Amino acid sequence: MKILVLNCGSSSLKYQLFDMENESVLAKGICEKIGLDAPQMSHTPAGKDGFKDKKVVMPDHKAAVQLVIEALLDKEVGVISDMSEVDAVGHRVLHAGMHYSASVVVNDDVKRVIRECFDLGPLHNPANLIGIEACEALMPGTPNVAVFDTAFHQTMPEKAYMYAIPYEYFKKYDIRKYGFHGTSHSYVSKRAIDFGKLDPNNSKVIVCHLGNGASISAVVNGKCVDTSMGLTPLEGLIMGTRCGDIDPAVVQYIANKEGKSVDEVLNILNKKSGVAGVSGVSSDFRDLEKASNEGNERAKLAFDMFIYKVAKTVGGYIAAMNGVDCIAFTAGLGENDGKARAAVCSYLEFLGVKLDDEMNKLRGKEMVISTEDSKVKVLVIPTNEELAIARETLALI
Ligand code: ADP
16 A cells, blocks of 8 residues: 655645555655745655755646656656556645544545635645645546644634634634644654553643644543644744734734734744744754854743743643643654753643653654653654654545
């Protein structure tokens, strides 16, 4: 069984081809700057040389899918001889609104829902749909599966997902918290239960997905009960370039002072804020640490603000679940940065959270980083969203 996983962003397409017999990656790559100036593609086949940043003609996502197919079939850099070897395609799709709480095989109804949610995910849903339709056209007969970023969070109770705004806006426009990074939260919470040897029917897990985009979820007995991102990924934690929670009145205030439209201010809050905005240095935590070590006060402030917000959110979810058995760190920062993990956990010492300093220095693999006598297990679980999508796809076909 071979499964192709596609992750279409607004101007990019990431792909991985899996051999599901042993869950190995046969090839992976990325098409970038789709529809922009100087589009490029990188392709890495397993066990042989591929190509990097190759200049290609890629006016739209359909052309990108075509190039992916050509690369997979290519005599030199390819890994299969016919597209019929691919049993299904799993697509990461951003938003399903309230329609789906699990992955689904794509049919006309599913495509209608993805289209209906264009307003909720204006950058991603249209690209996701184009990716699906390109596969339908270029790989006729091969099933497509939609794996939604929002699906895992659909089990949240009303009290967690409702916003305290006039109820009619929920009724008329489905305005509520949805949450994102669902594939990661689902994968990591399941691995945390397995790897941490928790009782699946009696477990309270907090997943801290700390990357450039960052979110936290509270998971009781395998079901999400709360998460930090909202109607859009802007809510919640401070991120690389997103502001996270702020007083909504700030939007109007900046708009008035700077003579900007709401759209322009939201663009600033999404792309120019977060640790990048506060530090003026970078959205990358490695750059922040370097600057901070060189005495840059704003870089230190940005890091401290980020950690403080993570710790407050974790604390809030411990209250929401009335306890916690396990805290799992994942994504770029969560998997790799022991200092960040230790900084978050230092706020939780009153709960009896104790880190094993030696273990916490390690990175990038599944591990228990708390001590034997810690009241809460603390884990590192590297996320693998592509593999999770491939598994879901396989399960559905
Ligand atoms: P996304 O998928 O949201 O783009 P990632 O999960 O790839 O983000 O995380 C990227 C971030 O992880 C980088 O911006 C960087 O700050 C952080 N990161 C990655 N590796 C390290 C490391 N070794 N030490 C500290 N931070 C790291």
